[in-house]
Amino acid sequence: MLAVVLRITEPVPSVLLWQRARDPHRGRWALPGGRLGPDEDVEASVRRHLAEKVDLAEVAHVEQLGVFSDPHRGPPPRRIATAFLGLVPTDADPTVPDDTAWHRVDRLPETAFDHGAITRDGLDRLRAKLSYTNIGFALAPDAFTVSELRDLYAAALGHRVSATNLQRVLTRRGVLVPTGETAAPGPAGGRPAAVFRFSEHGLRVTDPFAALRPPGEPAAETHPAPTRPGS
Amino acid sequence: MLAVVLRITEPVPSVLLWQRARDPHRGRWALPGGRLGPDEDVEASVRRHLAEKVDLAEVAHVEQLGVFSDPHRGPPPRRIATAFLGLVPTDADPTVPDDTAWHRVDRLPETAFDHGAITRDGLDRLRAKLSYTNIGFALAPDAFTVSELRDLYAAALGHRVSATNLQRVLTRRGVLVPTGETAAPGPAGGRPAAVFRFSEHGLRVTDPFAALRPPGEPAAETHPAPTRPGS
């Protein structure tokens, strides 16, 4: 059980790592994790081990990444790891143990075993899901402006993102809802920004693939239909 | 290690199952698989175990599905299974051992443990990937007409598919190439159909998601650009 726990720290995401105090790979940085217990499934196990490093309430989403089982992925004894992706919103700044720290994914220290490659797999998964799911709910604070959200997406994806189009894509999909409030402008002035929230806090596919859908269905209903037409 | 090996048998896909001769769950049907060996990774292991049931050369694609680890997914001792999806083209009709048979996924017999649920996961994965990858190469024979391919897709997806649009989608993506040959018409006559092949026999994402791409890139290059403009 290993977890790639990511949190967006602009301009680049960071991953939670702890420094090994013992051989093998003493001094190198490793992903949090541990052994599977006798009466838990892998999801419960990874949550239990994560609780030693961060406040679990701050981990907004967890999902399986895959199994890493190359017999030579580390020194003997042979270990098989089921890797997970965990996401922490930016407004939670967990206190972590002394041996544990956030590391920018573009400046990873020397990692233990194959944990560098697993981290890259986790980041790839996050980037893919940002495009076709509402997974941003697990990165963003409870309420935010579109500019703030754009910066989060840009940091996660590694390229610039247009606030204009981000807002339209996410509202069209029913992912974002306005709170009705506005944020105070910065010291340089400017129009106050509208404040939004994610409409749901569970993972949902918002962009089902266009091709090869069943005939006669115009497009999947990606968000609840309005109760009254015109309301 | 367990494998959901699927093969399209119109009008519905079938999955490879073997009948348990011993308790627990004697007489029920189970997915092929077995224990991980000391010096192999899970991919190698699932291939090794599959070789006991089918000719491995006929399994055109294998990928990880996920880990199933509910402590109560079966009677003690507790077992953790890494599940895989395997695909066999229709032109390969493997001979299988006496205890082993193909079963239509809409008429599964009583399955052992949670193997029914795992089978459904495998089918869901196949259906999703048919929409945005070239995974059809692992279902179709080496050469085929568009009508034959449409029937394969329709069986796999569980709904009707338009041959017209299937051809256009797959050729636009560079997935299908014409061999230049034509198939003989049926006894009722009709225009002879052009014969196609999949351009590649490795998995490739052909429909990267439209939203939130880097700015300035019109659309991902999904197939090799023509060597000379206009040719």
Next chain:
DNA sequence: TCAAAAGTGTTGCGCCTACACCCATGA
């Protein structure tokens, strides 16, 4: 000449990008 099956032309729609333009604030 007709039925059957394959393949192409064309229209319409939805989603996305890009960019021009308008709005609301602090100085």
Next chain:
DNA sequence: TCATGGGTGTAGGCGCAACACTTTTGA
């Protein structure tokens, strides 16, 4: 009033679904 940042309007393009129409065969 101007600079600054937020938000909307709109045009263009692309991919896909649907369906009419043409092509090529056997009887």
